Amino acid sequence: MQLRGVFLRFKQTIMNSQSIALGTNERAMLSVNFCGLHFSTPLVLLSGCVGFGEEYTRVVGFSNRDAGAVCLKGTTEKPRLGNEPHRIAETPSGMLNAIGLQNPGARKVIDELLPQLDFSETCFIANVSGATIEEYAEVTRLFDDSPIHAIEINISCPNVKEGGVAFGNDPDMSARVVEACRAATSKPLITKLSPNQTDIAENARRCVDAGSDGLAVINTLMGMAVDIETRRPVIGNNQGGLSGPAIKPIALLKVHEVYNVCKHHGVPIIGQGGITTAEDALEFIIAGASAVGVGTALFYDPLVCPKINRGIVEYLKRHRISNLGELTGTLVLNAPATEICTG
Numbered sequence: 001m002q003l004r005g006v007f008l009r010f011k012q013t014i015m016n017s018q019s020i021a022l023g024t025n026e027r028a029m030l031s032v033n034f035c036g037l038h039f040s041t042p043l044v045l046l047s048g049c050v051g052f053g054e055e056y057t058r059v060v061g062f063s064n065r066d067a068g069a070v071c072l073k074g075t076t077e078k079p080r081l082g083n084e085p086h087r088i089a090e091t092p093s094g095m096l097n098a099i100g101l102q103n104p105g106a107r108k109v110i111d112e113l114l115p116q117l118d119f120s121e122t123c124f125i126a127n128v129s130g131a132t133i134e135e136y137a138e139v140t141r142l143f144d145d146s147p148i149h150a151i152e153i154n155i156s157c158p159n160v161k162e163g164g165v166a167f168g169n170d171p172d173m174s175a176r177v178v179e180a181c182r183a184a185t186s187k188p189l190i191t192k193l194s195p196n197q198t199d200i201a202e203n204a205r206r207c208v209d210a211g212s213d214g215l216a217v218i219n220t221l222m223g224m225a226v227d228i229e230t231r232r233p234v235i236g237n238n239q240g241g242l243s244g245p246a247i248k249p250i251a252l253l254k255v256h257e258v259y260n261v262c263k264h265h266g267v268p269i270i271g272q273g274g275i276t277t278a279e280d281a282l283e284f285i286i287a288g289a290s291a292v293g294v295g296t297a298l299f300y301d302p303l304v305c306p307k308i309n310r311g312i313v314e315y316l317k318r319h320r321i322s323n324l325g326e327l328t329g330t331l332v333l334n335a336p337a338t339e340i341c342t343g
């Protein structure tokens, strides 16, 4: 009886994936040129949510081909064990995480993990971190000498004591990190910005001036959960990064603010933060994103990507738009208020 249930679910998965599979023309509608790379769809599987690119390939019905790019887990020069548990906690409409950049070190990623990936399936993006500017530059240099398609600089990780968000919240430091990484690679360079700062648009401008080809907006927001019985923070690291639908409205506003800087330089944005549906993805694209990230949603639905792709195609057909690129930044603002009032 149980086996029959499993078989029926499997059959249903196959039938569903057939009904949402895209035809050649539909795929063409979704394709995006991102920093000179061909993304077959606008979806980017986000760093920290897909391991080193292999994690979900064991799930029946999942394919890296449903994403235009896959971003690998944050990588440092030396291996890191990460933070003490608990490392994750569920929150209303989201989750807190403080993994602490657990990774096996750049050399092992390049020598042992990259060769296991199928580079014909999608584009792969390395996610680079460091405690010093020199470490950022060195890890970038190591990935430059690898088959990776692009390099994302994570100056926005809230879960490490040195580097990460400490660099990303200071526009001078952000620019110095980007400059150093720029000098270390000729591959497309994407800088991942933190929402935990006063003026994200100014930081974006500085990163673009320093040589960033693209921007990723946003990383997680700092948050906390408290265990009322022990009166301790639930997360071992005391605080963690909040992701998932809870942060979507904030992420959308940040993408819009950064787009107002980027549009003058032709610098594309990977919009991200709480995307779970085609409608979410479309909101980000209209606000100014050229590509869109899917992270936390994969934890509860690893097969979400084909559904988002199908939903975007149906929207484009309904609005007689032949390619998604035409939609980026088409937001029409309401008449400006005479005074700022949010209440």
Ligand SMILES: Cc1cc2nc3c(=O)[nH]c(=O)nc-3n(C[C@H](O)[C@H](O)[C@H](O)COP(=O)(O)O)c2cc1C
Binding pocket: 046, 047, 048, 049, 073, 074, 075, 097, 099, 101, 127, 154, 157, 192, 218, 219, 220, 242, 243, 244, 245, 247, 272, 273, 274, 275, 293, 294, 295, 296, 297
């Ligand atoms: C468990 C977990 C680990 C993450 N690790 C990284 C990381 O190593 N590097 C990074 O740049 N972002 C990391 N992120 C942030 C995500 O890439 C993404 O920017 C953020 O979660 C917002 O998107 P989402 O709401 O769709 O998850 C992590 C997020 C989660 C949930």
